[in-house]
Amino acid sequence: MRIPIILFLAMLLASCQSDSGPAAGGPNTLVVATAANVQFAMADMEKAFEARTDFEIDAVVSSTGKLTAQIRQGAPYDLLIAANRKYPESLIASGDARGPVQTYALGSLVLWTTRDLPVGLGMSLLDELGPGDKIAVANPENAPYGTESIRALRARGQFDRLQSQLIYGESIAQTNQYIVSGAAAVGFTAKSVVLSPNVEGNGQWITVPENLYEPIKQGVVATNYGMENHPEAVQAFLEFLFSAEGQTIFRDYGYTVPIGD
Amino acid sequence: MDYFPDAFWQTLGLTVRLAATTTIILLVVGIPLGWYLASARHRLKPVFEALVSMPLVLPPTVLGFYLLLAFSAESSFGSWLNSTFNIQLVFTFSGLVVGSIIYSLPFMVQPIQSGFESLPAHLAEASYTLGKSRWTTLTRILLPNIRASVLSGLVLSFAHTIGEFGVVLMIGGNIPGKTRVASIAIYDEVEGLNYGLAGEYAGVLVIFSFLILLVIYSVNARKPRLL
Known part of the structure; x- marks a missing residue:
């Protein structure tokens, strides 16, 4: 019984002093x-x-x-x-x-979905969703893309009707999670996201008309x-x-x- | 580029270093504290016990929030530390160590305390009667008899610190090589849609957790009543 403790302590001491790889913050x-x-x-x-x-x-x-x-x-x-x-x-x-x-x-906004939805409809796509389908948006309080997504929904007069279907990601990154995982039927994200190599060819997207938001x-x-x-x-x-x-x-x-x- | 990027090893190395540093400091703090709590007959003992166990039930974000306020350069404590000792605790490795010590405190103190409590009182009394000092009694009589509890405290504190997330997220700032530990890196890679790398970090942690528990239960099998 004495051996495991001493061994464990020695390992701990050794790893305390070890440098964690290449110097950071030089x-x-x-x-x-x-x-x-x-x-x-x-x-x-x-x-x-x-x-x-x-x-x-x-x-x-x-x-x-x-x-x-x-x-x-x-x-x-x-x-x-x-x-x-x-x-x-x-x-x-x-x-x-x-x-x-x-x-x-x-930056530009896009509507992105990994489901088989008719993205050709543009923003009208949102009117085709079932009542249980969720729409992902970044938190409008602290994510500028969320603020503009809400502005676009309001400009199209869709906000009041769709409000109960919105789910809010804490940043554009979590919003992407909701969309990629399919938890949300569709969501608003940045064009830079759908063009990144990580997600290329994943689902379908369409740009949100630029006159709908700032x-x-x-x-x-x-x-x-x-x-x-x-x-x-x-x-x-x-x-x-x-x-x-x-x-x-x-x-x-x-x-x-x-x-x- | 290698299969695993440098950042992968850097992050894992940092995670182990944080857990090891925290565990060693906790051992030094945990033995006297556990001994005191086991032998205290004080009216305020339940208060101390409750305080030690608080991190078990508090959401880590609550702890992180208070630490952020306390450590911040704008707070009186934070600016005092900074001006007197030139220590900055927010967004630094030292800050993570302090946060982790508080966060993992019950995982060290509780097994040690119950280890001391499980020893019959006459063990220490016999030692005192034979003229041994408190120090000798502790190091030669009591601690050797609760080795399993100490090992359990060490392993659990280490593992719990490895898995720490909320506190680090609040006071760490996610800086590669300084405060980005494995659990934060998983969150980060998932956010960046790098499911591959996130899966590799997660896999390492799963295997690690299993090995840790395997150690505990193997020791348990040899000497019961460890967990």
Whole structure:
């Protein structure tokens, strides 16, 4: 009986001291707080940027609202790549980031389903659903894509009738779960999601007409933490985002790229 | 690229390091605390017992929420820690260790306490009568007799910390190599629709949990009344 305890303790001690692999957060590593809808484009962006420079990127993915709250609490994120402009602007107002907020891409909404539904009908597809069929939307409180999905439903006069069928994902990422798993018959998500290699060919999607909602201007801002700790890397990454190469990646993922802001 | 990306091993390594650090600190804290609770006849004993067991019933998000408030640079405690010791507990590995210690406390203290309680009182009394100090009595007489309970506390605390999610989610911030542990990585990969990688993390945890329980029950078979 004595042996297992001593053995176990020795193993514990050994693993306490062990380094957990490659050093993280070194001077050349940028931690980029990334809105959930951008994560797929970010994966390509990371590869391209790391190939061109000596800097490394670690993406932390969540909803823009949560990432903003974490930055306010002192999270060591160098940049916020947000799903709108409101949150990065609020970081400047609270003194946690240094302006300006730059719009790096405009996002589009799509309706996505993994069921055999007539997507050719566009938004009218929603009128064909049975009363038990659920429609997934990102939480309009803290996910900009959710806010605009609701706006589109209202613009079409469908909101009041369909309200009881809506289910809310905490971010666009959880909304995707509802759609992919089939828990929701159909859902609103970002075009960048359905164009990502992870889900290519999974189900069918159709774009939501752009006159039904406000363009989703996605802003990026450098945090105070980033400007103080990794100013060169932050600058290099911002330049890359707006370079022809960076903007092409965004375009590949279905974003419209800004023509000056 | 290898079949498993570096990030996979980095995350698992970090998870084990967090659990190991937490378990060792808990052992140091848990033995005196368990001994005290087992021998205390104090009127306030139920209060201490309730406090120690709170993390069992509290939603981890509640614990995480309070820790976030306490550790935040805007709170008086957080800013005091930061200015006095230059320690930041929110979004750091040290913060996760502190959170995990509180979160897994009952898993260490309860088996040790019941181990001490199961020993007949005359065992310690005989030792004192023979002139042995409290320290000698504890280390030479009592602890060797509750080895199984200590092992059980060690294994359970370790396993429970590996499986921690809510507290880490609230105070960790999901930073690769610093605060992204396996359970968070699963959540993250599922969110990113990477079901393959999520499945691999999940598979590792399933096998690990089974092995841990296998150890406990094998030891149990040799000496009953461990769990």
